[in-house]
Amino acid sequence: MGKKVLLSIWDITKIFPGVKALDQVSLDVAQGEVHALVGENGAGKSTLVNIISGVHKPDGGQMFFDGQPYAPANPREAQESGIGLVHQETALCPHLSVAENVFLGRMPHKAGGLVDFKKAWAETNKLLQNFSTELNPKAKVEELSVANQQLVEIIKALSLDCRLLILDEPTSSLTDAETENLFRIIGELKKRGISILYISHRLKEVFRICERITILRDGVLVKTLNTSETNEEEVICQMVGRNIDHLYPAKKGGNGEEILRVENLSGQHFRDISFSLKKGEILGFAGLVGAGRSEVARAVCGIDPLVSGEIYLNGQKVRFNSYYDAIRARVAYLTEDRKNEGLFLKMSVKDNLVVTSLREITHRHLVHQEKERSLAAHYVEKLRIKTADLLQKMVNLSGGNQQKVVVGKWLAIDPVVLFMDEPTRGIDVGAKTELHFLMRELCNRGIGIVLISSELPEIIGMCDRVIVMNEGCKAGELAGEEITEQNIMRLAAMQSNQIA
Amino acid sequence: MNQALERPTVQTMGPNKQKGLLARAFAIREFSLLIIIIACVIILSFLTPHFLTVSNLSTTAIGLAADGIIAVGMTVALVLGGFDLSVGSVMALSGVVAGSLYLAGVNIWLAAGIALLMGMICGLINGYFIGRVGLNPFITTLGMMSIARGASYVLTKGSPLSLAGMSKGFKFLGGGHIFGFPVMVLIYLLIVVIMDFIMRRSVVMRQVFYVGSNEKAAVLSGINVSKVKMGVFFLTGTLAAVSGILTLSRFTVATPNAGMSAEMRAIAACVIGGASLSGGEGTILGSVLGVILLALVNNALILLNVSVYWQDLITGIILISAVLIDFLSHRSSFLGK
Numbered sequence: 001m002g003k004k005v006l007l008s009i010w011d012i013t014k015i016f017p018g019v020k021a022l023d024q025v026s027l028d029v030a031q032g033e034v035h036a037l038v039g040e041n042g043a044g045k046s047t048l049v050n051i052i053s054g055v056h057k058p059d060g061g062q063m064f065f066d067g068q069p070y071a072p073a074n075p076r077e078a079q080e081s082g083i084g085l086v087h088q089e090t091a092l093c094p095h096l097s098v099a100e101n102v103f104l105g106r107m108p109h110k111a112g113g114l115v116d117f118k119k120a121w122a123e124t125n126k127l128l129q130n131f132s133t134e135l136n137p138k139a140k141v142e143e144l145s146v147a148n149q150q151l152v153e154i155i156k157a158l159s160l161d162c163r164l165l166i167l168d169e170p171t172s173s174l175t176d177a178e179t180e181n182l183f184r185i186i187g188e189l190k191k192r193g194i195s196i197l198y199i200s201h202r203l204k205e206v207f208r209i210c211e212r213i214t215i216l217r218d219g220v221l222v223k224t225l226n227t228s229e230t231n232e233e234e235v236i237c238q239m240v241g242r243n244i245d246h247l248y249p250a251k252k253g254g255n256g257e258e259i260l261r262v263e264n265l266s267g268q269h270f271r272d273i274s275f276s277l278k279k280g281e282i283l284g285f286a287g288l289v290g291a292g293r294s295e296v297a298r299a300v301c302g303i304d305p306l307v308s309g310e311i312y313l314n315g316q317k318v319r320f321n322s323y324y325d326a327i328r329a330r331v332a333y334l335t336e337d338r339k340n341e342g343l344f345l346k347m348s349v350k351d352n353l354v355v356t357s358l359r360e361i362t363h364r365h366l367v368h369q370e371k372e373r374s375l376a377a378h379y380v381e382k383l384r385i386k387t388a389d390l391l392q393k394m395v396n397l398s399g400g401n402q403q404k405v406v407v408g409k410w411l412a413i414d415p416v417v418l419f420m421d422e423p424t425r426g427i428d429v430g431a432k433t434e435l436h437f438l439m440r441e442l443c444n445r446g447i448g449i450v451l452i453s454s455e456l457p458e459i460i461g462m463c464d465r466v467i468v469m470n471e472g473c474k475a476g477e478l479a480g481e482e483i484t485e486q487n488i489m490r491l492a493a494m495q496s497n498q499i500a
Numbered sequence: 501m502n503q504a505l506e507r508p509t510v511q512t513m514g515p516n517k518q519k520g521l522l523a524r525a526f527a528i529r530e531f532s533l534l535i536i537i538i539a540c541v542i543i544l545s546f547l548t549p550h551f552l553t554v555s556n557l558s559t560t561a562i563g564l565a566a567d568g569i570i571a572v573g574m575t576v577a578l579v580l581g582g583f584d585l586s587v588g589s590v591m592a593l594s595g596v597v598a599g600s601l602y603l604a605g606v607n608i609w610l611a612a613g614i615a616l617l618m619g620m621i622c623g624l625i626n627g628y629f630i631g632r633v634g635l636n637p638f639i640t641t642l643g644m645m646s647i648a649r650g651a652s653y654v655l656t657k658g659s660p661l662s663l664a665g666m667s668k669g670f671k672f673l674g675g676g677h678i679f680g681f682p683v684m685v686l687i688y689l690l691i692v693v694i695m696d697f698i699m700r701r702s703v704v705m706r707q708v709f710y711v712g713s714n715e716k717a718a719v720l721s722g723i724n725v726s727k728v729k730m731g732v733f734f735l736t737g738t739l740a741a742v743s744g745i746l747t748l749s750r751f752t753v754a755t756p757n758a759g760m761s762a763e764m765r766a767i768a769a770c771v772i773g774g775a776s777l778s779g780g781e782g783t784i785l786g787s788v789l790g791v792i793l794l795a796l797v798n799n800a801l802i803l804l805n806v807s808v809y810w811q812d813l814i815t816g817i818i819l820i821s822a823v824l825i826d827f828l829s830h831r832s833s834f835l836g837k
Binding site: 303323324327333335340341342343344345346347351355356358361362365366367369409 | 701702703704706707709710713714716717718719720721722723724780781
């Protein structure tokens with residue numbers, strides 16, 4: 001490259017309980033370079049970003065910034081060293097003005113401690129001028145578009161003399177025109193010698209603006225490629241290439257009668273989704289985070305409102321006005337957010353297992369303790385939940401066992417359709433395999449499962465059919481041999497205007 | 501970012517298994533509280549001969565019953581993850597409503613029934629705005645607190661209503677004795693026993709615990725959260741009215757100032773008894789012990805001729821100490837993991 005190296009990372013390793021999130025990752029970012037970081041969900045991109053920006057400390061390895069050893073103790077130190085981070089979701093104070101956000105925590109002030117608003121506005125204006133924008137420093141941030149909020153974050157980073165700017169999925173909520181504008185800004189930053197670490201799923205963008213691409217997979221750096229010497233196909237291969245021939249139960253679904261049919265469903269975050277689910281089938285929903293997969297499941301179950309569309313259960317037209325209606329029809333949604341939406345962590349294993357079947361264990365308004373105990377014991381045994389006893393608090397269980405409890409509470413309603421949203425996220429490999437075999441066993445007994453997952457190997461290993469979603473639309477449907485990582489990624493990462 | 505929770509733990513080594521029986525008993529808030537109360541009683545009986553007398557204990561018990569009944573309802577509200585600031589005012593309003601109706605010629609029992617109904621309605625209004633509409637419990641019950649107190653002043657024009665000549669039967673509720681035990685205390689104990697049973701065994705109360713423990717998860721488990729919330733505020737309002745009617749019977753005077761900051765004393769008692777403002781925790785027994793401890797302190801100050809103005813100050817110190825001890829013990833067990 002011949003350019004001066006600004007940030008270099010040597011053998012960075014990060015271990016979270018049970019997972020090696022990063023394993024000896026090394027990379028350089030040159031001055032004025034736009035460097036892409038790509039990989040599947042869970043490949044370790046966010047962990048790496050968090051280490052560079054001082055949120056996490058690495059468990060091994062070294063970093064150098066501008067030739068000096070660099071080991072930020074916290075995000076503030078990283079900022080002071082000249083590293084700015086613009087999050088996927090902006091982290092601004094919505095009720096404050098642009099200038100107040102830019103100078104957050106260090107507003108210029110006059111003698112006596114009074115804020116010098118005039119100076120703050122003037123300084124902000126000066127920074128804004130470089131970007132030919134109409135943005136008013138006095139405007140409230142909550143009134144700005146997402147693109148402009150992002151610009152505020154970028155300006156905030158620049159006002160801190162940032163020399164390396166990390167952009168985490170910056171275009172995920174931008175329109176095409178706004179994306180173009182962002183690219184223009186990136187071009188200007190580059191001219192000023194600022195380096196950019198660009199994290200994105202969208203390979204088209206990566207190929208347009210980045211000079212080099214670093215690919216992460218399962219916490220390991222696969223390769224750093226020069227953009228000019230590679231193509232999208234190769235990058236996708238490197239991102240996903242891994243064998244998944246073991247671990248998964250044999251597929252055999254897809255021949256039963258139809259139990260669920262959804263026609264032209266539209267909601268707040270998705271449009272015109274149609275699909276059908278057969279008895280004993282596992283139907284996958286693949287796509288990037290934010291593509292609208294969970295939203296479809298929640299809308300079908302009556303958790304989120306529907307705008308339009310029709311749902312048929314066993315051939316009967318249904319409409320669930322509340323989630324309670326869906327549960328009564330034995331359609332359940334297993335949430336992706338186990339801790340916040342799935343479990344009562346302060347309560348016992350028993351309480352968590354019976355919550356969906358309170359009617360069954362009620363006798364004259366009182367909890368029938370024997371029925372309650374036996375119901376809970378049944379699922380603890382059946383799902384092999386490892387717990388000292390039924391009264392053990394949920395917090396004390398491992399992630400895998402917690403997830404089994406969530407699955408157990410839904411099996412207790414004897415479901416006909418089960419939406420499982422990221423059912424194996426954050427649990428260890430052993431428990432994962434157990435859950436996968438359990439899912440197939442449930443299917444063999446006639447349940448239809450919709451599996452939403454961001455892990456491609458899981459989708460490919462488990463599903464009889466796969467629907468790929470992209471920005472709220474159905475980008476395609478794959479079955480049998482067509483279910484390959486390349487096909488899914490191609491559909492999931494297409495630009496919106498290419499969707500048929 | 502809760503990696504600590506993600507950590508696989510060895511299930512057979514729960515924190516309780518390694519400690520002795522005594523340590524386990526002390527880990528239960530009610531037990532330590534009981535020890536403290538017994539210690540207070542012993543110290544007080546040495547300090548003053550007037551403490552361990554039937555008349556003093558009986559007066560103290562009657563005095564705490566009114567707050568205690570309110571605290572029972574507050575416990576349920578705290579378990580839900582909310583609280584009801586309006587209970588003190590609703591208590592006053594129910595007394596005032598019954599009193600005004602009686603003075604207008606209505607039978608005192610009917611008047612008390614209407615007052616009870618009025619407490620229920622106040623509770624339902626709170627419940628409707630919190631459960632159905634989704635307003636914040638602090639703001640909603642703060643508003644109701646002001647409304648009910650204001651209505652009490654309006655109805656009485658600010659001065660107490662004296663209710664001479666009430667039927668003996670009604671006066672019996674607040675002032676009578678059965679086998680030497682004050683009826684008001686017996687009513688309180690009856691409410692405690694029933695509510696404690698309901699709290700531990702009924703399906704409805706189980707739902708309150710679910711909502712308080714994790715409201716989102718409760719919604720996503722098919723629990724009708726808004727109905728549960730309405731029910732809880734209905735209960736706090738009803739119990740506040742019961743307390744107000746008993747107080748009216750006890751003093752035969754309806755004062756618009758009755759139950760001043762009773763809501764704060766009730767929250768303090770429940771929290772001392774182990775309830776948490778973040779919901780999902782709390783027992784009726786804990787609230788009873790909390791109310792007893794606060795009443796003992798109050799009684800001690802009177803018997804020891806300390807100015808009553810010290811009462812609030814000491815209550816505050818006890819409250820913060822209880823919460824602090826709880827926080828420190830939780831933190832040490834968290835760090836010890």
